[in-house]
Amino acid sequence: MAKKSMPAKALRLGAAALTVGSMMIAAAPAGAEEWSDTSIGWRYGTQFHEPFNNNNITKNILDLQHAGGYKYGKQFFNVDFLMSNSKDPASGNANAGAQEVYAVYRNTVSMSKITGGTYKLGPIRDIGGTFGFDINTKNDGYGSRKRMEVAGPTLMFDVPGFLDTSILVLNESNAPNGIQGRYTYQTHYMLDVAWGIALGDSPFNFQGYFDYIGAKGLNEFGGATKPEIHTDFAVMMDVGRVMGGPKGTFKVGLEYEYWKNKFGNDASVPGDSGALAKTPMIRAEYHF
Numbered sequence: 001m002a003k004k005s006m007p008a009k010a011l012r013l014g015a016a017a018l019t020v021g022s023m024m025i026a027a028a029p030a031g032a033e034e035w036s037d038t039s040i041g042w043r044y045g046t047q048f049h050e051p052f053n054n055n056n057i058t059k060n061i062l063d064l065q066h067a068g069g070y071k072y073g074k075q076f077f078n079v080d081f082l083m084s085n086s087k088d089p090a091s092g093n094a095n096a097g098a099q100e101v102y103a104v105y106r107n108t109v110s111m112s113k114i115t116g117g118t119y120k121l122g123p124i125r126d127i128g129g130t131f132g133f134d135i136n137t138k139n140d141g142y143g144s145r146k147r148m149e150v151a152g153p154t155l156m157f158d159v160p161g162f163l164d165t166s167i168l169v170l171n172e173s174n175a176p177n178g179i180q181g182r183y184t185y186q187t188h189y190m191l192d193v194a195w196g197i198a199l200g201d202s203p204f205n206f207q208g209y210f211d212y213i214g215a216k217g218l219n220e221f222g223g224a225t226k227p228e229i230h231t232d233f234a235v236m237m238d239v240g241r242v243m244g245g246p247k248g249t250f251k252v253g254l255e256y257e258y259w260k261n262k263f264g265n266d267a268s269v270p271g272d273s274g275a276l277a278k279t280p281m282i283r284a285e286y287h288f
Helices: 008-025 112-114 237-241
Strands: 033-048 053-070 073-084 093-097 099-109 124-138 146-159 161-174 188-198 204-212 227-237 249-258 276-287
Touching: 033 249, 099 112, 099 146, 112 124, 124 161, 204 249, 227 237, 227 276, 237 249
Parallel strands: none
Antiparallel strands: 033 053, 033 276, 053 073, 073 099, 099 124, 124 146, 146 161, 161 188, 188 204, 204 227, 227 249, 249 276
16 A cells, blocks of 8 residues: 655654744843844745656745844745645655655844954955754655754845845755665755845845855765755735835735756766756745
8 A cells, every 4th residue: 555645754853843943042142133024935836856756846835944144143034835736756655746845944133143253345244154054854766864064154234124144164965765874975065045135226126145065975865966956036016016015015026046966966977857946936925
């Protein structure tokens, strides 16, 4: 008898990720945030790809995001709940789509806030350091249970919004199906650029990130990994501002994701087109 798709593990990890993120937010220096923005969102696309799967996959993605500033810097927490169609099947049930929870936490401390000094130089507004983590779980045949800690220096640029560039050291491990225990990859690095920029006086905002991730040595099955290029960006419209309603509350837009050598898999290998994703999406956000 085929096993039913079991989202319970994914939901448990999602709840755990939310709990950890909430604890970190609550434990921020000074005990309270100076500003915050919390939103729920939905994304939809029909051209997602996964390694060793040559299908175009449809996914609905629900997310919860929180960004806030505190006495010594700013922090960001996001958890995605990704629901695939049957082209990305759940383990043991080819007729059901896989489900995944992916959580990210980043905390960027500001040297100017810590020291009271000024670190502005040309287009650079401030310098600091970023640390945080990624965790995930997915109930497909691979069964990812990723854990990753990140840390490194950050440059903050003077733009209408934010533009941060970091060089991060990554300590990543996974415990997928088919291996004993948890496998730790070679320590590697990531160039991370993240932004959210207002487009002049218009109701539009340009947001996203670009990551160049170095190779992480051998994977858990003994194969060589490749450097990754992963970028995701969106142009969002403030519906309230256009329609005369509450500003900054409801936003809609178009999003695009490009991911080459996804998870370190070689996109040039014949028959593995899933290691290269080019995915247009529609996106909606409601901000509290």
